[in-house]
Amino acid sequence: MRETRLWFLSLTCTSLIIVLLGLHFAIMHYAPVFTGQTIEEARSFQVMLERGRDVAQFVVYILFLAAALYHGLYSLRGIIIELPVARGRARLVGRGLLLIGLVFFAYGTYVTWWTFATK
Amino acid sequence: MTSSSTRTITFRIQRYDPDKDTAPHWDTRQLAVSEGMTVLEALHELKHEQDPTLAWRSSCRMGICGSCGMFINDKPQLACQTQVLHLGTEVVSVAPLPNYPNVKDLVPDLEPLFHKHAAVKPQLIPAGNLADEVPTGEFLQSPEQREEFGQFSICIKCGLCMSACPTLATDLDFLGPQPLAQAYRYTADSRDAGLHERLEHIDALHGPFQCHLAGACTDACPKGVDPAMGIQLLKRTLTLDALGLRRARPAPQIVPLPTEFKPSEKIPQPPPRTAK
Numbered sequence: 001m002r003e004t005r006l007w008f009l010s011l012t013c014t015s016l017i018i019v020l021l022g023l024h025f026a027i028m029h030y031a032p033v034f035t036g037q038t039i040e041e042a043r044s045f046q047v048m049l050e051r052g053r054d055v056a057q058f059v060v061y062i063l064f065l066a067a068a069l070y071h072g073l074y075s076l077r078g079i080i081i082e083l084p085v086a087r088g089r090a091r092l093v094g095r096g097l098l099l100i101g102l103v104f105f106a107y108g109t110y111v112t113w114w115t116f117a118t119k
Numbered sequence: 120m121t122s123s124s125t126r127t128i129t130f131r132i133q134r135y136d137p138d139k140d141t142a143p144h145w146d147t148r149q150l151a152v153s154e155g156m157t158v159l160e161a162l163h164e165l166k167h168e169q170d171p172t173l174a175w176r177s178s179c180r181m182g183i184c185g186s187c188g189m190f191i192n193d194k195p196q197l198a199c200q201t202q203v204l205h206l207g208t209e210v211v212s213v214a215p216l217p218n219y220p221n222v223k224d225l226v227p228d229l230e231p232l233f234h235k236h237a238a239v240k241p242q243l244i245p246a247g248n249l250a251d252e253v254p255t256g257e258f259l260q261s262p263e264q265r266e267e268f269g270q271f272s273i274c275i276k277c278g279l280c281m282s283a284c285p286t287l288a289t290d291l292d293f294l295g296p297q298p299l300a301q302a303y304r305y306t307a308d309s310r311d312a313g314l315h316e317r318l319e320h321i322d323a324l325h326g327p328f329q330c331h332l333a334g335a336c337t338d339a340c341p342k343g344v345d346p347a348m349g350i351q352l353l354k355r356t357l358t359l360d361a362l363g364l365r366r367a368r369p370a371p372q373i374v375p376l377p378t379e380f381k382p383s384e385k386i387p388q389p390p391p392r393t394a395k
Contacts, residue, residue: 002318002322002357002361003322003323003324003326003328004322004328004354004357004358004360004361005361006328007328007354007358008358008361008362078328078329081290081324081325081329082286082289082290082293082329083289083290084289084290084291087290087291087292090292090324090325094324
């Protein structure tokens, strides 16, 4: 894939992270303003479980996971390939980080599903 | 002893002779420097009076050829454009440009710069066969179109920006500010249609997206080019193109040469040819 598209995707993930973080702040830390709940209610385990069982909330979690993973690992790739030790190994670095990203995404998705579907 | 118009300045010059030295070392010399004397003139004086083995590269003496780039007081500068007394230090250090291999003394090996510059195809690549169909025709370009890339066309390829770039200091494969700014110069030219021919190198891993906008290249440029901005504009061009949003550019108009030409009678005829 063209490097431009990879970079643009990273910028898109940045915007997505900002939006999703904003949503997180609204629901969790500014609950009295946006949802009418108290902070204690918003952060209670039971309310968190009920919220997570909502499909929309689940999608938000997965999107956040994907965006944060892509943004973080793409940036890490940028750092690593500039180091002298990585010279001539850029493809290896890229594929290694892609694998790590896919593993963490799979694990994170599984944990999210397990938390809300089985509790 | 110095007169009131001269000062004695100590020059710390990095020396390296590949035939004799295993590593670079510093040589210290003193010179009486007068107002207006440039570092290049001081080097000439030192070579003439004290050490004829001192090596460096220079040519025009007037800031247009870009040959005399050196690391003067830890900053990449043209030696011919740097006045010694304006540096404001009693000790002036002169070293070869960093981020390049060293050939000898103050002579850098600029091959990495030339190689990377050539890789971005720094020439006009017109669409189709325009240039072949009308080889003697002129491509019309408005002043506004010229303004799009004009600043980047005054690059003298001195390589100071490449020396200043912190990314190049660790990532030798990074294309660097000069080639990337020149890639933008040609891509932005209304007479050019060669963006896709340049993609192999400029839309690649060590291309413009490894630029972190330090801006040291722009600081170092002796001609007022802003390579950092050129790189960001190149990123924009590439992004619009990758998303299919880049506006199609009309082919430049060609003005064929006039076929009937009558010189003014007021212009005198040339003298007869003397060479046979």
